[in-house]
Amino acid sequence: MIDFFNSIIPLNEKEKELIRQYFHLRCYKKRMFVLQEGDVCQHLNFVLSGCLRMYKDDENANPHILLFATEGSWINDLDSYYEEKKSLLNIDVLENTELFQINRENIVKLYLSAPKFDRIFRILTERNLVLLQNRMLENISLSAEDRYYNFLSSHPDLINRIPQVHIASYLGVSAEFISRLRSRRARNPFMGT
Amino acid sequence: MIDFFNSIIPLNEKEKELIRQYFHLRCYKKRMFVLQEGDVCQHLNFVLSGCLRMYKDDENANPHILLFATEGSWINDLDSYYEEKKSLLNIDVLENTELFQINRENIVKLYLSAPKFDRIFRILTERNLVLLQNRMLENISLSAEDRYYNFLSSHPDLINRIPQVHIASYLGVSAEFISRLRSRRARNPFMGT
DNA sequence: ACCTGGATCAATAGTATTTCTTGATCTGGT
DNA sequence: ACCAGATCAAGAAATACTATTGATCCAGGT
Numbered sequence: 085m086i087d088f089f090n091s092i093i094p095l096n097e098k099e100k101e102l103i104r105q106y107f108h109l110r111c112y113k114k115r116m117f118v119l120q121e122g123d124v125c126q127h128l129n130f131v132l133s134g135c136l137r138m139y140k141d142d143e144n145a146n147p148h149i150l151l152f153a154t155e156g157s158w159i160n161d162l163d164s165y166y167e168e169k170k171s172l173l174n175i176d177v178l179e180n181t182e183l184f185q186i187n188r189e190n191i192v193k194l195y196l197s198a199p200k201f202d203r204i205f206r207i208l209t210e211r212n213l214v215l216l217q218n219r220m221l222e223n224i225s226l227s228a229e230d231r232y233y234n235f236l237s238s239h240p241d242l243i244n245r246i247p248q249v250h251i252a253s254y255l256g257v258s259a260e261f262i263s264r265l266r267s268r269r270a271r272n273p274f275m276g277t
Numbered sequence: 278m279i280d281f282f283n284s285i286i287p288l289n290e291k292e293k294e295l296i297r298q299y300f301h302l303r304c305y306k307k308r309m310f311v312l313q314e315g316d317v318c319q320h321l322n323f324v325l326s327g328c329l330r331m332y333k334d335d336e337n338a339n340p341h342i343l344l345f346a347t348e349g350s351w352i353n354d355l356d357s358y359y360e361e362k363k364s365l366l367n368i369d370v371l372e373n374t375e376l377f378q379i380n381r382e383n384i385v386k387l388y389l390s391a392p393k394f395d396r397i398f399r400i401l402t403e404r405n406l407v408l409l410q411n412r413m414l415e416n417i418s419l420s421a422e423d424r425y426y427n428f429l430s431s432h433p434d435l436i437n438r439i440p441q442v443h444i445a446s447y448l449g450v451s452a453e454f455i456s457r458l459r460s461r462r463a464r465n466p467f468m469g470t
Numbered sequence: 471a472c473c474t475g476g477a478t479c480a481a482t483a484g485t486a487t488t489t490c491t492t493g494a495t496c497t498g499g500t
Numbered sequence: 501a502c503c504a505g506a507t508c509a510a511g512a513a514a515t516a517c518t519a520t521t522g523a524t525c526c527a528g529g530t
Contacts, residue, residue, distance in 0.1 A: 110315060113338075115308050117309075117310065117313075227504075227505095228504075229504085229505095247489060248489075248490070249489070249490090257505080257506095258506055258507075259489085259490080260490090260491080260492085260505095260506080260507080260508095261504090261505060261506075262490095263492080264491085264492085266491090267491070267492085420475075420476095421475075421476065422475085422476095440517080440518060440519090441518070441519065442517090442518070442519085450476080451476075451477055451478075452518085452519080453476095453477080453478080453520080453521085454475090454476060456519060456520055456521080457476095457520085459519090459520090460520075460521085
């Protein structure tokens with residue numbers, strides 16, 4: 085994780101030490117929840133290894149996936165974390181996972197002891213905002229088919245790792261529809277390229 | 278659940294009302310965790326329906342089951358609940374389950390508003406202590422084989438409900454060993470009776 | 471030194487649960 | 501009237517769990 089921060093802005097030894105001090109490692113097994121609807125989010129989560137999803141259940145208990153996270157990325161409900169309010173979201177574990185976590189108390193200490201971290205997290209959040217904005221744009225402008233092919237090319241790693249149902253839920257599409265796209269492409273290989 | 282308390286000590290209407298007020302119902306689906314190692318236990322859990330286990334993972338991630346709970350019984354990590362410390366145990370759901378839960382704040386109110394509940398929970402805990410003591414005694418005094426047959430006769434309901442591996446883990450025996458006992462008994466039906 | 475109760479490991483078989491696919495039918499928008 | 505895509509139901513395919521069995525090993529009691 086130090087590498088991760090370092091790649092955004094180089095850190096000195098003291099700052100690296102702060103990270104070691106304030107973050108702790110926690111392991112989760114498949115199907116465990118990192119955050120459940122109704123609980124207050126207590127940690128920011130950096131994924132060291134594994135795979136998770138953040139989603140909201142609708143009134144019929146169908147999950148709608150907001151975000152996947154794999155090694156090297158973050159997965160947080162910032163609203164619940166900073167405002168200390170009950171989360172509407174769930175975060176659960178798709179593969180056995182190791183997270184580096186930092187709690188509210190420690191992140192304040194971190195910001196106070198090295199302002200560089202304000203900047204690092206600012207940059208991080210800005211990047212996520214841009215990604216989310218792009219995804220939003222895709223969602224309102226592209227057909228389900230195009231969104232799926234875009235997803236394939238931008239996340240080729242995830243398709244072998246995550247069941248199709250989840251990808252469908254992430255794209256806001258039915259699982260059957262994806263299945264049909266695939267079989268159509270199998271018959272006619274130069275579709276969606 | 279009111280019946281449950283009532284059967285220990287009869288309740289008046291006011292006390293029944295307190296229960297309705299302070300406990301809430303929560304549903305869990307199979308494989309969900311009610312308590313995860315590292316979290317602080319926030320509720321006492323009374324099982325309305327379903328089946329759960331409480332266990333500790335050892336350093337090789339092998340679970341060792343401390344307790345099963347089915348409808349009408351309780352399953353709690355009291356240490357974590359009352360001391361507000363991180364739990365060493367996990368509680369997870371073996372079948373879809375409905376729990377009545379009471380949080381720390383409400384149980385204090387309950388004790389304050391009706392001292393009878395102190396007595397009820399005292400009795401409850403004493404009974405559990407006795408059961409645990411008996412089990413401990415069996416564990417240090419009986420052979421694995423006898424412990425298994427004892428388990429069969431004292432929990433005939435559980436054998437069709439809970440996978441053998443879990444029963445093995447509860448008895449502190451290997452799953453293979455139970456399998457052999459069963460096949461031995463199949464060949465020679467009057468064993469262990 | 472030698473049984474015995476039981477563990478561990480590995481392979482296999484049997485079941486159950488998830489995941490994917492397919493066909494049929496329906497809906498809202500152009 | 502057509503098209504993109506949803507929903508429902510049924511099956512097939514793929515995985516993951518669970519149970520059984522044989523082989524081998526090991527510690528404690530006599």
